[in-house]
Amino acid sequence: MEKQQVLIAGLGLIGGSIAKAIKKESEHYIIGFDISENTLQFALNQGIIDESSTNLDEAALKADIIIISAPISETIQLISQLDSLPFTKEVIVSDTASVKGSVLIAANDLTNKSIRFIGGHPMAGSHKKGIEAAKAHLFENAIYVLSPLDNATEKNVGTLREVLSATKSNFVVLQSDEHDEMTGVISHFPHLIASSLVHQARKWEKKHSFLPKLAAGGFRDITRIASSNPVMWQDIFYHNQSKMSAMLADWIIEMEHLKKLLEDNEREEVITYLNSAKNYRDGLNEGDRGAIPAFYDVYVDIPDQPGAIAEVALILANASLSIKNIEILEVREGITGALRLSFYTKEAQVAGQKVLKQRGFETMIQS
Ligand SMILES: NC(=O)c1ccc[n+]([C@@H]2O[C@H](COP(=O)([O-])OP(=O)(O)OC[C@H]3O[C@@H](n4cnc5c(N)ncnc54)[C@H](O)[C@@H]3O)[C@@H](O)[C@H]2O)c1
Numbered sequence: 090m091e092k093q094q095v096l097i098a099g100l101g102l103i104g105g106s107i108a109k110a111i112k113k114e115s116e117h118y119i120i121g122f123d124i125s126e127n128t129l130q131f132a133l134n135q136g137i138i139d140e141s142s143t144n145l146d147e148a149a150l151k152a153d154i155i156i157i158s159a160p161i162s163e164t165i166q167l168i169s170q171l172d173s174l175p176f177t178k179e180v181i182v183s184d185t186a187s188v189k190g191s192v193l194i195a196a197n198d199l200t201n202k203s204i205r206f207i208g209g210h211p212m213a214g215s216h217k218k219g220i221e222a223a224k225a226h227l228f229e230n231a232i233y234v235l236s237p238l239d240n241a242t243e244k245n246v247g248t249l250r251e252v253l254s255a256t257k258s259n260f261v262v263l264q265s266d267e268h269d270e271m272t273g274v275i276s277h278f279p280h281l282i283a284s285s286l287v288h289q290a291r292k293w294e295k296k297h298s299f300l301p302k303l304a305a306g307g308f309r310d311i312t313r314i315a316s317s318n319p320v321m322w323q324d325i326f327y328h329n330q331s332k333m334s335a336m337l338a339d340w341i342i343e344m345e346h347l348k349k350l351l352e353d354n355e356r357e358e359v360i361t362y363l364n365s366a367k368n369y370r371d372g373l374n375e376g377d378r379g380a381i382p383a384f385y386d387v388y389v390d391i392p393d394q395p396g397a398i399a400e401v402a403l404i405l406a407n408a409s410l411s412i413k414n415i416e417i418l419e420v421r422e423g424i425t426g427a428l429r430l431s432f433y434t435k436e437a438q439v440a441g442q443k444v445l446k447q448r449g450f451e452t453m454i455q456s
């Protein structure tokens with residue numbers, strides 16, 4: 090396709106990752122805009138963008154495609170700023186905000202005839218923020234939601250998809266309301282619960298000061314996302330407020346039901362409850378990677394001795410297998426511990442397990 094001038098407004102974790110992917114995989118020209126001078130300088134120094142700008146209007150007038158990747162409230166404000174610009178050609182505008190309803194309402198209010206708006210949301214991320222955490226492969230195999238407004242043609246959607254194909258994600262078109270309900274269930278609400286579990290532990294620590302030392306794999310797994318950017322998440326809850334509030338009401342009813350099962354010692358029913366959750370959760374493992382990226386994990390038993398982790402890493406490096414994440418689980422003095430290795434793909438997961446087994450390591454893939 091023709092070389093496009095792509096403006097990325099907001100070069101944090103998500104905007105930076107999109108810029109890196111486009112830069113790596115294509116010839117498109119990338120202009121970066123951000124309110125942080127340091128971010129722009131970093132992006133230029135690292136070759137993540139071709140040009141930096143501190144003037145949105147000037148940069149926008151040069152662009153064929155504008156991807157706004159700022160916090161949601163800022164995204165809405167940036168969209169309305171674009172409305173008054175004297176574009177001389179059609180411009181595709183997209184965003185990456187985690188909630189689509191309020192963004193599309195703002196885009197619907199646009200009167201500028203040159204703007205073709207296509208809402209966007211890559212369903213991958215991290216608990217980190219800022220351009221330093223940006224990765225070209227962040228969205229590989231992830232779902233990328235697109236929500237075009239009526240003013241965007243099939244051709245516009247095709248052009249945006251072509252440029253974003255550098256992210257190697259899988260595109261799906263959703264209406265904003267269904268998007269916000271589904272991400273509410275699968276992303277936003279779990280975040281609220283993760284934070285509330287941390288609060289619960291903190292309260293109980295007043296009684297048992299030793300309690301944090303008992304926080305093993307389970308607590309860490311379920312609360313990882315509580316370490317995310319609080320300002321971003323408040324913004325998400327705010328913009329998805331009505332859906333979150335309905336889900337919270339549902340959850341409270343569910344908890345009351347569970348409370349009753351426990352109080353009445355309904356042991357069989359509790360097994361049924363846990364079993365049906367397990368079956369559903371295990372089923373999410375099947376097929377391609379969806380919103381849950383941690384599935385390509387291999388657990389490896391390692392002796393608690395110097396060099397053990399390096400040895401595992403070296404075996405994988407020699408097999409040209411990249412590790413997405415490495416986590417040490419349950420290593421206590423003098424006994425066997427475990428590593429959780431996360432790979433980018435199913436193939437790498439299987440190959441990783443095979444080479445480690447060949448070298449005598451006890452390994453496990455959770456099914
Ligand atoms: N973090 C995730 O896991 C994730 C995943 C998918 C989508 N999102 C969405 O993507 C968007 C960006 O999130 P992020 O994680 O990259 O946040 P981030 O904090 O890493 O980056 C945000 C960037 O926007 C810049 N910014 C703030 N206000 C601005 C403005 N008015 N004009 C230009 N730049 C501005 C900041 O300086 C920063 O560089 C949010 O809307 C978020 O909901 C986040």
Ligand SMILES: O=C(O)C(=O)C[C@]1(C(=O)O)C=C[C@@H](O)C=C1
Pocket residue numbers: 186187211212213214215216275276277314317380
């Ligand atoms: O991986 C994480 O840490 C994330 O929280 C990413 C995550 C999610 O899966 O809920 C968070 C917000 C987004 O809008 C999309 C993805």
